[in-house]
Amino acid sequence: MLPLPLPELPPLIQSASMDSLMGALADVPVDLRQQKGRHIVLMRGRRRLLLLDSGTLRGAFPVAVGMPGWETPTGRFKVLNKINQPIWVHPVTGHRVVEQGPDNPLGSHWIAFHRDCLGRDAHDGDRWITIKGCTTTGFHGTPHRWTVGRAVSHGCVRLYNEDVKSLYRQVNLGTPVTVLP
Numbered sequence: 421m422l423p424l425p426l427p428e429l430p431p432l433i434q435s436a437s438m439d440s441l442m443g444a445l446a447d448v449p450v451d452l453r454q455q456k457g458r459h460i461v462l463m464r465g466r467r468r469l470l471l472l473d474s475g476t477l478r479g480a481f482p483v484a485v486g487m488p489g490w491e492t493p494t495g496r497f498k499v500l501n502k503i504n505q506p507i508w509v510h511p512v513t514g515h516r517v518v519e520q521g522p523d524n525p526l527g528s529h530w531i532a533f534h535r536d537c538l539g540r541d542a543h544d545g546d547r548w549i550t551i552k553g554c555t556t557t558g559f560h561g562t563p564h565r566w567t568v569g570r571a572v573s574h575g576c577v578r579l580y581n582e583d584v585k586s587l588y589r590q591v592n593l594g595t596p597v598t599v600l601p
Contacts, residue, residue, distance in 0.1 A: 445477060448472075448600075454475060456474050458473045458478070458590065458591060460499075462492070462577060462598070462600065464485050464491075464599060464600060464601055465600075467483050468481070468482060469587070479587065482569050482580075483577050483579055484570050486576070487571050487573065487574070490573065490575045492557065492576070492577055492599060493599060494599045494600065495598075497599070498594050498595060499532070499595040501530075501532045502529070502531050502532075503529070504528070504588070506529070506560065507526075522563055527560050527584060528585055529561055529584045531560070531587065532557070532558035533558055534558070535557075536554065536557070537554040558576055559584055559587060560578060560579070560584060561584040562580070564578075565580060
């Protein structure tokens with residue numbers, strides 16, 4: 421099945437000054453700036469997500485990234501799945517913790533881009549936990565707006581709900597994702 425065509429949208433600049441956007445864009449490697457088609461570039465250190473389309477900046481969003489010990493993975497990935505109104509499942513117990521709604525830690529939309537099946541032992545801030553099986557890292561909204569712009573997550577990338585909704589509409593399964601340090 422072919423992916424749905426992506427909407428034609430004018431360049432979209434959100435939540436940043438032109439100077440900071442030009443600085444962020446200048447830090448994107450030339451090959452990514454010249455890449456054909458839509459792709460997501462996450463600048464983990466700048467805590468900024470850029471949506472590029474054949475060299476045109478379509479979106480720029482502030483984000484929260486993984487905290488020390490739970491860093492958002494770097495590398496080249498692709499959008500694996502998209503879920504409108506996701507349900508959060510606890511990574512250790514596998515239980516559904518929060519159903520859809522305003523208190524869901526995933527916010528209104530989920531865009532997965534990395535799957536890890538190695539498991540891990542890690543500290544969650546209060547205690548050591550063991551995660552067995554596969555975990556998925558993605559972009560999602562958050563009811564905790566104050567976290568955006570910080571390194572506070574367990575590896576996922578948090579956006580304001582209105583920003584993840586915009587991103588969700590503009591990408592398809594298979595859209596390339598590059599996470600820079």
